[in-house]
């Protein structure tokens with residue numbers, strides 16, 4: 001067993017860290033306040049290969065492994081969770097299923113535009129009445145000649161505001177439950193696709209969270225991903241991978257807040273001494289570090305399992321659950337260590353606290369992660 005990152009992983013991590021230091025960190029507050037990530041930053045991330053880390057080079061990707069992608073999301077999220085989830089949702093939830101379930105023609109048609117950042121990807125599963133219960137979606141499709149025609153509504157779609165490429169889930173017959181669901185690759189500028197709104201949110205404010213109406217959206221039959229009726233399997237498989245990306249985002253947020261709290265505790269003086277001389281602060285730092293290290297081990301191991309072609313469903317749910325709960329814990333404690341300064345915007349930990357909360361909710365609430373984990377633990381009953 002080797003707990004060291006490889007030399008290649010270290011080089012990647014250090015180069016992304018440097019990029020983040022110069023290009024992301026200085027504008028993280030602006031991204032939060034203006035509720036948008038500048039196009040120029042998205043273009044720089046694409047140029048660096050951050051929008052297709054684990055995709056093959058012949059499809060425009062960087063040809064690395066999943067652990068590399070996890071390191072990218074973690075490093076970016078240390079400074080800006082909105083930029084972290086842009087990369088994560090785009091890569092795991094849109095490029096991922098096209099790579100895993102798309103035929104060669106679909107991969108060549110869609111992936112180079114995505115890896116180059118010409119199109120930003122998203123995943124349209126959630127609906128107003130189908131969140132955790134993803135098998136009960138109402139968005140429907142029917143076959144008409146050489147096309148499929150999709151009608152319905154989707155909400156909470158990360159990256160939706162870019163109107164790039166979407167993986168859209170729809171059912172042919174609700175009585176078939178999850179077996180009636182199919183997945184389609186959809187250009188979100190197709191007539192009938194309407195952006196209803198980009199939500200105002202508590203955190204990850206630079207990230208689009210979009211509501212769509214889909215009115216008779218005509219999609220060529222060639223855009224069916226996998227076979228008809230395989231959509232739920234594609235969604236679950238995609239989310240198994242995506243959840244490791246959210247774990248990495250949460251880990252990054254926690255680390256960003258911890259770094260700031262640790263540094264602050266050494267310079268902030270009260271009662272004539274740095275506050276880190278107090279055991280109350282020391283124990284907080286120890287508890288924060290413990291949560292981060294536990295989450296990191298489980299997250300990297302989930303990525304390693306996927307890279308090694310082993311079953312990783314349980315570990316991905318575990319990583320998302322542990323890392324997101326570490327993020328909410330650590331960011332809350334980081335504010336407490338900063339005292340009143342933690343509550344004002346200049347010190348950034350308040351933004352991280354707001355950003356952390358969503359990691360316990362999206363790509364499956366932590367209650368859903370516990371369902372996944374416990375079902376697998378009890379599978380032989």
Ligand code: CAA
Nearest residue numbers: 089125132133134135156157158236237239362363364368
């Ligand atoms: N991996 C692989 N297969 C899975 C699976 C998993 N994690 N979970 C369920 N399945 C399979 C089951 O094995 C079963 O397969 P068979 O038909 O072959 O038997 C099938 O799916 C149905 O399983 P269940 O009967 O257990 O399904 P269910 O309807 O009870 O739901 C659930 C199970 C785990 C709760 C699932 O609905 C789920 O994961 N819900 C959460 C959805 C989610 O994460 N949504 C987030 C959307 S993306 C987002 O957040 C926004 C964004 O843009 C970032």
